[in-house]
Amino acid sequence: LAPASLKRRIADVAGASDQQATPLFRRLEVLSVLSQHFARSCAGQPSVTLLWGDAGVGKTRVVQEYAKQVHIRRARGLWARCQEHDVTRPLGAFVDLMPKLLALPGALGIAPESMDSLRRLGNLPQDARTSDATSAIIVATQIREALQDLLCSVASEHPLVLFVEDAQWLDDVSLQLLLGFNADQARVHIALTHRGRPQLANRRLTESVFGQQWEPLPQDDAARLMEHLLSSRPAACGVLGQCLALAAGNPLFLHTLAEHLRWGGAAPPSSSRISDLLRQRTKILDARSLLLLRCVAVLGKQCSLSRLSSVAGLDGDTLLLALQDLGDRSLLSRMDGALACCHELLEHAVLSDAPETLLFTLYERAALLLESEGDAHRDASLLWSCAEAWRRAGNKARATTPFSRCATFALEVGQPTFAGTAIEQALETCGEPERLALLREAVTAALQADQPNLVIHNIHRYHASLRASGQEVPEHDDLELVEINQVRRSGRSTWDLRHQLRKCATAPNASLEHRLDAARIYLYAAEQHLASDEGIALYKEVASYREPRLAAIDQPLHLDMSFHCCFGDMTKPGDMASELRTLVRSSQESAHRMLGNIGIVLFRAGRASEALAVIHDAASFSLRFGLMTT
Secondary structure (H helix, E strand, C coil), X not given: CCHHHHHHHHHHHHHCCHHHHCCCCCCHHHHHHHHHHHHHHHCCXXXXXXXXXXXXXXXXXXXXXXXXXXXHCCCEEEEEECCHXXXXXXXXXXXXXXXXXXXXXXXXXXXXXXXXXXXHHXXXXXXXXXXXXXXXXXXXXXXXXXXXXXXXHHHCCCCEEEEEECHHHCCHHHHHHHHCCCCCCCXXXXXXEEECCCCCCCCCCCCCEEEEECCCCCHHHHHHHHHHXXXXXXXXXXXXXXXHHHHCCCHHHHHHHHHHHHCCCCCCCCCCCHHHHHHHHHHCCCXXXXXXXXXXXXXXXXXXXXXXXXXXXXXHHHHHHHHHHHHHCCCEXXXXXXXXXXXXXXXXXXXXXXXXXXXXXXXXXXXXXXXXXXXXXXXXXXXXXXXXXXXXXXXXXXXXXXXXXXXXXXXXXXXXXXXXXXXXXXXXXXXXXXXXXXXXXXXXXXXXCCCHHHHXXXXXXHHHHHHHCCCCCCCCCCHHHHHHHHHHHCCCCHHHHHHHHHHHXXXXXXXXXXXXXXXXXXXXXXXXXXXXXXXXXXXXXXXXXXXXXXXXXXXXXXXXXXXXXXXXXXHHHHHHXXXXXXXXXXXXXXXXXXXXXXXXXXXXXXXXXXXXXXXXXXXXXXXXXXXXXX
């Protein structure tokens, strides 16, 4: 055959396995349910269908059949496939889907603000006017709204169906976004396949979410399927009965047993597991086909034809013939241009049986390729897979950088919890030179995630790492007051740390800002514990800080305002707050640190309307500069 003809034949086989010629036994009613949900979404009532059941019961097979039907009805269908490491990848499914969504008609109809949020999610260049860092809460909200805007815009041109396979590996944010999607008049249907029973007790679900459980085939339908699969080589009644009992109605098990019998195998023992039979199914492959199948499993959802050729070291006719062999045996599938093993269980089987040296080599080749492409395109999805590949290649040091980049990306898209997870993974693989910087990032992530106990824990780890590296912990570093504030936020008493605060407030070797901040915290703690004498004494001791030659006027004024609010004349702090507010409005850098306190003081001084205006200013500064006001 000419190479072009052979390539077309392989593409047909890889994209349409023998499963597509297999009748759907007892699945037509499920297709009918999916069609009803699709019709509901076409009428402007978006719906989510969660299809769950044991591995191999045919969830993907039915969804593929449904995908053909919606294609005939001129709907747009997009696929996302999840893998185990996606659990710790923020908005992973949407990062994979976004380029496909943006390429569809209607995508350009989204608001400019939404487009910029999507560029942030996709790690793409942003508008210079809006590319400033923003707080985690604000960024996460903007991205959720932008994704909803994008889905609605695309669905305005044609009905849209999203297929998400193996949703048990979705990160929490993606799963909640998908299950909670309920935009008015959006012609969107979301179909999720989930292995096992989903845990949805604590999820916010809308009335548009429908669950559908997949049960194994009844005995008579399982027998009909087995007879169909063995039509070219019928099995003896005893062998057939033994296989039916072993498969227990699981279609994947039945297909694997039929393949085993077709290739001359005897009836397997009654103790056989599907993983055992899948391994036996791969052992009869020739060396090239087996290598190619292992490369497909190593690359996972990043398996394009060009990457597969590079990792396997096969090209031309050799690659095509190996693909043909795997396609003829129904070991490969193809979705949205990506090659994959026909089932996740096959991936595990083909990798668990591979020599360790070979696996390390294949993962290393995959990691090098994905890292090169990920860096070139600033693609977080490739970098996430790259980090996992380096780790599985046994080269933990090389995994550190991709994990660190993923953490940075997670912070940029407002997912500090996931950033913390990525940093922890980087810490497991890093050397001592990178450890200090990663621990500082861990503190930042925990702060943004509002996890005070974790902030304190990470600060302690950072200081311990400093000492372990032979460095001294600075006496009054920037983390000292951060830790004290987190003690307060965790519900413990700040007054217990009053001696440390006093030391900070009066330390000549501490920065002026550090001393003033410590003095203010001390004053508020003293007020809460009715320790007015101690508060007044400290204020008098630090009175010299108010001299203009030592500080900008707004810093001492902030301290004076705090003192009079706690222990002085309540007629004074209101005026001071008004004056400080004027100064803050012209000082972008200090706005986020002072506006919250100004609002509190104005409320306590009885100026409610003015306090509300300050809170409005605080919200505006937070939105513009990404600085949370507390």
